[in-house]
Amino acid sequence: MTEAPSARTKVNRYRWLAKYDVDTVYGILDAMPLCHVAYVHEGKPVVTPTLQWRDGDRIYWHGAAGGRMMNTTQGHEVCLCVSILDGLVMARSAFNFNVNHRSVMVFGIAHPVTDPDEKYRQLKRFVDGFVPGQWDRLRPPTPNELGVTALHSMSLTEASAKVRAGPPEDNDDDYNFAVWAGTLPIQLQIGAPIPDPRNLPDVEMPAEVQDFKIG
Numbered sequence: 001m002t003e004a005p006s007a008r009t010k011v012n013r014y015r016w017l018a019k020y021d022v023d024t025v026y027g028i029l030d031a032m033p034l035c036h037v038a039y040v041h042e043g044k045p046v047v048t049p050t051l052q053w054r055d056g057d058r059i060y061w062h063g064a065a066g067g068r069m070m071n072t073t074q075g076h077e078v079c080l081c082v083s084i085l086d087g088l089v090m091a092r093s094a095f096n097f098n099v100n101h102r103s104v105m106v107f108g109i110a111h112p113v114t115d116p117d118e119k120y121r122q123l124k125r126f127v128d129g130f131v132p133g134q135w136d137r138l139r140p141p142t143p144n145e146l147g148v149t150a151l152h153s154m155s156l157t158e159a160s161a162k163v164r165a166g167p168p169e170d171n172d173d174d175y176n177f178a179v180w181a182g183t184l185p186i187q188l189q190i191g192a193p194i195p196d197p198r199n200l201p202d203v204e205m206p207a208e209v210q211d212f213k214i215g
Contacts (some may be wrong), residue, residue: 065150074110077109134209
């Protein structure tokens with residue numbers, strides 16, 4: 001897809017960075033679980049961070065069933081954003097200072113997941129999306145834990161991405177200015193697992209934990 005799916009998803013600022021194809025949008029969502037959900041609460045804007053995951057052409061996120069975000073957004077319009085910072089782009093002028101990044105913005109209506117079986121399946125998908133097989137290794141969730149956890153989902157029909165990569169883009173005259181310019185790459189790093197000191201002595205670390213990665 002080369003055209004924006006709707007007027008509000010059309011990228012106007014730096015429009016040459018816009019991507020509307022599902023491969024780019026889905027790839028960014030799958031690479032970064034952290035998201036921010038924007039909505040209006042009591043007439044004022046609010047942005048709440050949470051974790052998201054994708055199942056086909058729908059995006060899911062969770063929160064406290066009694067919390068402001070889940071209660072306010074149910075059945076209402078929201079804007080969900082995912083961003084990945086890939087580098088600091090140091091240009092020859094402050095005006096052209098930039099960052100390399102990948103981001104997705106999704107508009108739509110937050111639909112609650114009320115079917116118990118689907119809710120259970122999505123929570124399992126969420127956990128296993130980080131560490132395969134982890135859900136079945138855990139103590140099963142209690143009815144109360146499932147009750148106080150709410151899930152919302154939204155179609156990915158109205159989604160757009162922006163991707164910036166590469167060196168600085170300076171004004172032609174500035175390339176003769178004597179200052180260092182370039183890019184400082186930034187990466188999300190995953191360290192070695194740190195065992196809980198209260199682990200039982202005969203419990204071994206699953207291979208999937210050792211091999212953990214995002215995206």
